[in-house]
Amino acid sequence: MAFSITSEVNKDGSIATITMVGEVDSLTARSFKHEIESVFQESEKLGDLKDLVLELDGLEFISSAGLRVLIFSKQSKPDANIYFVKAKEDILDSLQKTGLMHSVTAVDEYPLP
Amino acid sequence: MITDIRIDLSPTHEHQGIKYRRGTALPFGSSVLSGGGINFSVFSSTSIGCTLVLFEKNAPEPFAEIPFPDEFEIGDVYCMIVFGLDFDNLEYGYKMDGPFRPEEGHRFDKTKILSDPYSRALGGRDVWMADPNWDNIYPHRSRIIYQDFDWEGDHPLETPIEDLIIYEAHVRAFTKDKSSGVKAPGTFSAIREKIPHLKKLGINCIELMPIYEFDEWEHSKENPETGETLVNFWGYSTINFFAPKAGYAATGKFGMQVDELKTLIKDLHRNGIEVLLDVVFNHTAEGNERGPYISFRGLDNKVYYMLTPEGYYFNFSGTGNTLNCNHPRVRNMVLDCLRYWAAEFHIDGFRFDLAAILGRDQSGVPLNNPPLVESLAYDPILSSCKLIAEAWDAGGLYQVGSFPAYGRWGEWNGKYRDSIRKVLKSEKGLIGELSQRIQGSPDLYFYRGPTASINFITCHDGFTMMDMVSYNEKHNEANGEDNNDGANDNNSWNCGVEGPTDDPAINFLRRQQVKNALTILMVSQGVPMLLMGDEMGRTKHGNNNTYCHDNELNWLNWDLLEENADLFNYTQRIIQFRKAHPVLRSKEHFQHRDYKEVGLSDISFHGTSAWRPDWTDDSLVFAYMLSGDHAKGGTIKDDTLYIAINMYWDGLEFELPQVPGDKQWHIFANTSMPAGKDISEVGAEILLEDQHKIVIGGRSIVILVNK
Numbered sequence: 142m143a144f145s146i147t148s149e150v151n152k153d154g155s156i157a158t159i160t161m162v163g164e165v166d167s168l169t170a171r172s173f174k175h176e177i178e179s180v181f182q183e184s185e186k187l188g189d190l191k192d193l194v195l196e197l198d199g200l201e202f203i204s205s206a207g208l209r210v211l212i213f214s215k216q217s218k219p220d221a222n223i224y225f226v227k228a229k230e231d232i233l234d235s236l237q238k239t240g241l242m243h244s245v246t247a248v249d250e251y252p253l254p
Numbered sequence: 255m256i257t258d259i260r261i262d263l264s265p266t267h268e269h270q271g272i273k274y275r276r277g278t279a280l281p282f283g284s285s286v287l288s289g290g291g292i293n294f295s296v297f298s299s300t301s302i303g304c305t306l307v308l309f310e311k312n313a314p315e316p317f318a319e320i321p322f323p324d325e326f327e328i329g330d331v332y333c334m335i336v337f338g339l340d341f342d343n344l345e346y347g348y349k350m351d352g353p354f355r356p357e358e359g360h361r362f363d364k365t366k367i368l369s370d371p372y373s374r375a376l377g378g379r380d381v382w383m384a385d386p387n388w389d390n391i392y393p394h395r396s397r398i399i400y401q402d403f404d405w406e407g408d409h410p411l412e413t414p415i416e417d418l419i420i421y422e423a424h425v426r427a428f429t430k431d432k433s434s435g436v437k438a439p440g441t442f443s444a445i446r447e448k449i450p451h452l453k454k455l456g457i458n459c460i461e462l463m464p465i466y467e468f469d470e471w472e473h474s475k476e477n478p479e480t481g482e483t484l485v486n487f488w489g490y491s492t493i494n495f496f497a498p499k500a501g502y503a504a505t506g507k508f509g510m511q512v513d514e515l516k517t518l519i520k521d522l523h524r525n526g527i528e529v530l531l532d533v534v535f536n537h538t539a540e541g542n543e544r545g546p547y548i549s550f551r552g553l554d555n556k557v558y559y560m561l562t563p564e565g566y567y568f569n570f571s572g573t574g575n576t577l578n579c580n581h582p583r584v585r586n587m588v589l590d591c592l593r594y595w596a597a598e599f600h601i602d603g604f605r606f607d608l609a610a611i612l613g614r615d616q617s618g619v620p621l622n623n624p625p626l627v628e629s630l631a632y633d634p635i636l637s638s639c640k641l642i643a644e645a646w647d648a649g650g651l652y653q654v655g656s657f658p659a660y661g662r663w664g665e666w667n668g669k670y671r672d673s674i675r676k677v678l679k680s681e682k683g684l685i686g687e688l689s690q691r692i693q694g695s696p697d698l699y700f701y702r703g704p705t706a707s708i709n710f711i712t713c714h715d716g717f718t719m720m721d722m723v724s725y726n727e728k729h730n731e732a733n734g735e736d737n738n739d740g741a742n743d744n745n746s747w748n749c750g751v752e753g754p755t756d757d758p759a760i761n762f763l764r765r766q767q768v769k770n771a772l773t774i775l776m777v778s779q780g781v782p783m784l785l786m787g788d789e790m791g792r793t794k795h796g797n798n799n800t801y802c803h804d805n806e807l808n809w810l811n812w813d814l815l816e817e818n819a820d821l822f823n824y825t826q827r828i829i830q831f832r833k834a835h836p837v838l839r840s841k842e843h844f845q846h847r848d849y850k851e852v853g854l855s856d857i858s859f860h861g862t863s864a865w866r867p868d869w870t871d872d873s874l875v876f877a878y879m880l881s882g883d884h885a886k887g888g889t890i891k892d893d894t895l896y897i898a899i900n901m902y903w904d905g906l907e908f909e910l911p912q913v914p915g916d917k918q919w920h921i922f923a924n925t926s927m928p929a930g931k932d933i934s935e936v937g938a939e940i941l942l943e944d945q946h947k948i949v950i951g952g953r954s955i956v957i958l959v960n961k
Contacts, residue, residue, distance in 0.1 A: 167311070167340060167342035167343035168340075168343070170342065204509075205342060205505075205509045205510045206342035206343075208508075208510065209342070209400065209402070212404070215404075234437070234438075234504075235508065235510065237443075238438070238441075238442075238443040238505050238510070238517065239510045239514050240403070240404070240513060240516065240517030241513075243406070244404070
């Protein structure tokens with residue numbers, strides 16, 4: 142399945158939103174990492190990042206390389222919250238089994254109700 | 255700035271568009287370098303050339319083969335840094351050139367692609383029993399792991415060994431059955447879901463049967479009765495010593511087995527449960543001269559294996575080959591491997607399969623001072639790890655009681671198992687031996703203390719506890735070896751009928767015998783080990799060697815928990831009792847004297863008459879009293895306990911020893927009583943009406959607490 146990734150950072154740099162569709166495998170994980178680095182840089186220019194929001198409704202699969210990008214994100218911004226919005230059960234399962242669940246918060250919508 | 259340029263991390267060579275340079279000899283294996291590039295390092299003593307072979311994940315053909323230039327060889331080590339590789343999508347191996355002269359021990363074949371003995375993950379068996387591509391030119395592929403797991407402050411628990419209660423389990427068998435009700439049956443992840451069970455049971459250490467990468471398809475064959483595929487289920491046949499088995503991880507198909515296993519260990523530690531690994535360093539999956547080239551044989555056959563003067567494989571392991579553990583290079587690999595598991599996986603200890611082999615020299619002769627065993631005992635990284643030997647091998651070396659210990663090593667006490675089983679079936683002439691076993695076997699471990707003795711009555715080899723009281727003979731027909739495999743000396747007794755029966759008296763006696771076994775195990779000095787499922791009456795239907803069954807013969811049936819709720823309740827409470835009474839968990843042997851001057855010696859022996867044990871050959875009764883004032887060498891106070899074992903077939907009256915002070919005898923357990931009355935809760939023991947004597951039923955055990 143074709144992979145696409147888009148992102149935006151809000152005005153004060155406190156919220157960065159990344160939307161991914163398709164599959165994050167070892168190749169597309171690089172795009173994911175670049176996108177993360179780029180939103181981090183942008184938010185730093187504008188202020189402090191508080192929430193990294195990953196819109197994952199259309200994400201079918203995330204590989205070990207993709208999960209590793211998450212570790213990188215958490216290590217880079219330990220004070221920021223990482224939200225998984227509408228992630229599929231299989232993806233949350235992988236996070237659970239590999240001990241990464243504590244790094245993210247799974248939610249059905251963002252902003253939080 | 256010029257100082258930003260690492261000249262030692264710049265390519266100097268190029269091959270097929272791939273840039274590389276000379277690497278670093280250490281560490282062995284593959285390492286992702288912070289400045290970019292991957293360092294590959296492998297040793298081989300008698301080869302004349304080496305080629306690094308690179309694949310994209312699961313690709314049928316390599317995308318590059320890079321011969322190591324002569325200047326990349328340091329001593330016998332080939333090392334190279336390769337740049338621009340995507341380690342997440344990479345598989346690698348080596349082709350090794352050298353002589354093929356078996357009579358001299360050399361079996362090089364430069365057409366074979368060999369996995370790296372130090373690789374931290376292997377591809378090829380990512381999903382358990384998924385059909386492999388049998389034409390794969392490189393079936394077991396080295397992969398690269400990036401070590402960045404967040405342990406969140408976890409560290410090995412370092413539970414004092416005398417306080418340990420071990421639970422021997424098989425990763426897949428533990429949860430594979432649908433009755434387990436877990437999300438991903440048969441995996442590391444599923445064990446996490448069963449931590450509440452382990453906590454409720456009360457054990458504080460889980461010993462996992464082999465989790466190093468092995469090939470479940472090895473020697474697979476058809477079950478002659480059912481047509482089902484028989485496999486290498488237990489996994490005592492290692493392909494790689496550093497890689498966890500991917501097929502045991504729900505995320506193995508994503509290459510995340512390392513993270514999943516570490517997450518399990520972290521969670522077990524959070525719940526106060528240590529993790530021991532059953533490690534198999536006595537042989538590899540490469541078999542004898544007819545076996546496959548996977549790694550070691552093609553890299554350095556003469557170094558990795560013990561060979562006869564004619565170049566054949568010694569077979570002290572019973573599986574075709576024997577790892578040459580006391581060759582200095584293999585010794586270093588074993589040490590590197592265990593250090594890796596202790597440091598990177600926070601493993602709390604190791605149980606060494608057929609460990610007597612670790613004490614043989616390169617020609618197979620037993621050593622008085624085996625350097626590997628000594629190195630492990632004194633290694634700084636392993637200094638807090640438990641080291642436990644299965645102190646025998648298939649070559650006839652039996653070292654229970656004499657395995658070189660260096661003040662560190664414990665042993666699976668096979669004599670404990672045999673003695674207690676014989677006692678349980680009312681064999682005569684064993685009271686003296688029984689007295690030794692319940693004391694932590696000072697006859698075997700006088701200078702090593704009781705904690706050298708890992709006490710067990712059942713383990714993966716042999717009958718389960720319920721089968722031990724239900725079968726006189728093994729029933730291994732389903733293994734397809736005409737019932738010739740598996741041990742014949744089971745020391746078991748079926749209580750009157752072979753196998754399942756509707757006879758209520760026999761079924762009652764069998765449960766009583768199981769409770770007797772659990773009781774002796776938990777009130778013996780030393781370290782008790784319980785076999786997975788014995789807490790719920792697990793059966794393997796009389797099969798005492800289920801190494802090849804990926805089915806209900808091995809899979810734990812969790813419905814038994816309800817069916818045999820009385821056994822679970824008994825096991826749980828007898829474990830609580832052990833934990834509540836430090837007098838049962840001495841670090842030192844008893845002195846058989848009253849060194850606290852309280853009017854009782856630390857241990858005393860009794861028979862049907864108090865203070866008068868019956869040591870005669872006809873005796874089937876034995877009682878002992880542990881003085882609470884002498885608990886843990888007299889450093890803490892506990893209750894005084896009296897334990898009476900009556901293996902005579904009828905009830906007998908036992909005179910109770912009188913204890914100084916005004917405390918009274920209370921009954922904690924009586925295995926002859928029906929469920930509900932057989933065992934109390936710790937602290938809720940019932941006052942005995944008659945403080946001078948008690949009738950103890952036939953083939954039963956009573957525990958009294960003086961309080």
